[in-house]
Amino acid sequence: MRLHRFILTLLCGLSLSATVSASEELIISEGWVRVTPPGATNSAAYMTITNRSDTPLTLVAARTSTASMTQLHQSKMEMGMMKMEQQAEGIKLAAQSTLELKPGGYHVMLMGVTSPLNEGDQVMLVLEFSDGALRELLLPVLSQSPGQLPAATMTH
Template sequence: MSTSLMRLAVAGAILATPGAAAAHATLEEANAKAGSMYKAVMRVPHGCDGQATHTLSIQLPNGFIAAKPMPKAGWDLKVKQGPYDQTYDYFGTAMSEGPVEVVWSGGQLEDFHYDEFVVRGRIVDMPDGTALAFPTTQICADGEVSWSELAAPGQDPHDLDRPAPILMVSSSAHEGHGGHGGHGSSDTSAAIPEPVIVGDLKIEASWTRATPPGARVGAGYLVITNTGDEPDVLVGGSAPFASLIEIHEMSMIDGTMRMRPIDGGLVIAPGATEKLQPGGNHVMFMGLTEGIEEGSPVIATLEFERAGTVELMFTPGPMGGGSPFGGDDGAHGGGHGHGNHSHSN
């Protein structure tokens, strides 16, 4: 049927029926902990519109690293390698690339059959409540079904015709203190530096992450409050340990979270507090000329359109870990440390 492709191109309007909701490709276990191994079992309940599926591909999200697919009898297995969104620490090894897509082909999943496709990998540390999409495509003789739609902000995922299978990641930080063990920093959280005031801006809790050997990029996180009546814009900065500073945002591109420079910089509206944190907006230290080590704070200069430049100390947390100040963003109330003024270093 040569019309199948055209029908697919106009998507759900034609094919969506209430009954179809039960037949989505889904993950058997849709919840996992950050910092754990996760076995993604993709459940595929049928072929495409009457035809058998001969090829199935799963795109692996950022933050799901060192993935290994399970071979299936009767199917050829191919793993596509590619760059990760950042350099991750994998048990002491810097990992900046790896499997990004798995393709099983040459099989025969009949429309009236059900099958499962398995990939195991590591979920890196990420903020509580992060949604990881595993866009999945079934290819048949005359067309394909792509489970790759993502809910826009405020949209109910149930309204999607072809939703991408989603894994919800919860943070082990919510289990209380010391959940990570090993690096020993959880019960000796670094003192939060005094807020730095520059113009109408109050800047708090600036931190970074220790980088694995050979890493070329690092990220900076901080909380900026605009106490004035005019908007200000974080446009960039400079640092002696990096060749360039960019201000990045995260956005969904082709079903994966990717980071990219924010056009024109990050606006801090009057009265607003902007939290730059893992999984969201961040300061990107590009072209690291030296690694960032836990216990050795680094100094960088940030530049704001109105407030001008400000020198900040970024306290490194553990490699791939959370804020050295304890909380998700380090900006929880009270208990500011002494003798750790950002501007005096």
């Protein structure tokens, strides 16, 4: 917990020079990060992203100090097996649309988690969009999807 708070402070400091986005046109809600099972060092972040603008947007990258590498993935069923594919060109958001990042679909993959993520922890995640906008999210660590709970805590 102490480590994650430190990371939060660090990222908030860095964000002072970051681009301020048109926040009312891009809404991110219901974000959460999955707990790491014993011995595992991978996790994933999920959220709902609404693009209220009249132009398509792409989620091009995600960053966090909680993992050594972050990638954008899509899980797909292939021949009865769940496979994950890296989305090298990002995750596209059509104009006036809502996209759900959820288990079994799109997600932000956290690889090489620096310390175990337990229920009750929080993870700071920075999302970068194709228009240059950066969004910071403080996401709760949960063992399963929060459903309709107001899970995501927006910062700034």
